[in-house]
Amino acid sequence: MSPPRREHAGVRARARAWLPDVGLALGVFVALNVAGELLVGGGFDVTGAWISLPEGPGATVLKGTLAAALIARGLGPLRRPWARVTAASALLVVAAAAAWDTIVYFALLTTGRIATPLPFPSSVLVLALALALAWTAARPGPPRMWSKGQVVRSLAVAAVVAWTLPLVLMLTFGPTRYAREADAIVVFGARVYADGRPSHALADRVDEAIRLYHRGLAPVIVMSGALDEVHGGSEPVAMKARAVAAGVPAAAIVLDELGVDTAATVDVTTAWLRERGERRVLAVSHYYHQPRVKLLFQRAGVLAYTVPATMSRRLLKEPWFVAREVLAYYAAWLAPVLPTN
Template identity: 50%
Template sequence: MGLAVGLLALMNLAGEAVRPPFDSTHTWLGDADLPRPIFRALELVSAVTLLWHAARPIRLAWARLGGAIVLGIGALLAALDVATFYGVLARGAIHGPAFVPASLVVLVCLGALAANVATDRTERPRWTLGRAAVCAAVTAASFVAMPLLLMVTLGPTRYERRADCAIVLGARVWDDGTPSLALSDRVDEAIWLHQQGLVRAIVMSGAIDEHNGISEPAVMRARAVAAGVPEASVILDEEGVTSSWTARNGALLMRRHGFSRAIAVTHYYHEPRVKMLFERAGVAVYTVPARMSRRLLKEPWFIVREVLAYWHSFLFQ
């Protein structure tokens, strides 16, 4: 697990150096109120400590103590985010079935790793093919667990706030022009936000189906207008072919219309990746998952696909 966390920290630092804005550390630790250079230095020391500790015991007492302290600082930042989360939850400012923030799991993991680094001087067994395979499997499982953790904590939590607009991510439209269940649920959630006065505009983002020529955003707009949303309040983005394109196009549309804050509306398993992409596009976004009128038949497959898509987006988008 420590190896996976160390590799994640290194990838985050490398991405921020090569292609900013890339940083996603705040997803796990919260918005740390530290100067960026200091935060980056702490992240680098944590990564080196965890990779060193995974390979062999840290014999140098000062290095072992220093690494444990830095990991402890990370645990402290996660604890502050946990306190913030429960404070906001107690005020009724957020809602949802997931009452455990991801930062609570991070707090436990970093605390355990800090204690392990501080006390463990046991010599590692020699590297064999079997040990390498086990290490690779556990590391891969940790990487799979990371987006899954966000899907069951951040994903279902409703961060309902006043915002300038809701940005709805498209889904399939059937050949007869009717929206799929997933698309209907997303549009209906945005309609509800508009009816509650939380947003004054809705951006319908999707693509024009290359097989049947039907525009997802046009179908979404028709459903919203039929429910009483003024047509002038609906903005179409027919180039939202992927989640990444929706984030980039959404940022451009928001600047064009003078919007500063948005609510991203999609399904819970999709929300963590969408939030990351919007933040990289420079958009301050809250997440409100679509309430499902019934469970999607392909939901398990969508979750598996989203794990892979999360890491693809993390590295390349």
């Protein structure tokens, strides 16, 4: 075998060796979602953020089968032919659903229903990974040798997968604009300076809301934020001042100074919408924040169309914000089962 061919064969062999570990990590994640939904309910299952499956008992059975198959294959090759067929079949169903999601995504993109600077949906990754895992699950092989090194490698892969899952949503779903008619525009707060000026991040969010309002997509803007703990400045007041200066009527702005964090903004906004008999919002924040915003609104029963703020410049702390948001996403996901003070 020539050197290039040997090199390519080595790359393929290493990829095959890592796939079961990736599948094991994903299987545990799916299993946790299924268990949480059965025990807690209330929209605990967040797998729909990556793959659209029909709701109901059938979907739960499919996800349970998928989780069991991925975990079993991660622990070692499936010995029974029926187990290999079951695992591969479940993964092919997921691949088919991902292919359909991809078709729908590009249909929405070409018709102008959504817009994005990066036309690459997460469903493409799900499709490729499901096909690769189906191929791996269908192949017989010798038992895996669980040495200390193998355990460390599997844990490292699990950590990478856990870190990557929210990051994929931030980079694919996050920048996608779902702007359309809604009952209200909700702007999530950010830092305001002592002199009352909004930070660049906050200004970009407010300016995005102003553009949506002037397009006539919603009749009211909810400015949600908190009072600064150091100088006492109000984020919502600074947001309102900027919007009024841009031509938004003061009567079309609602202030929420109880929005001390994302969950609080969602709670207050949800209560306000229910009083009005409404449930559709345009949620404005930065791209990295949008997956968590969508998760919390969805759990609250609010139909949120996310619109990422157009950044006038890159944020200096953007890498930190993205890294922090990975942890915040998991905290929001696990909130129903975490102890509260």
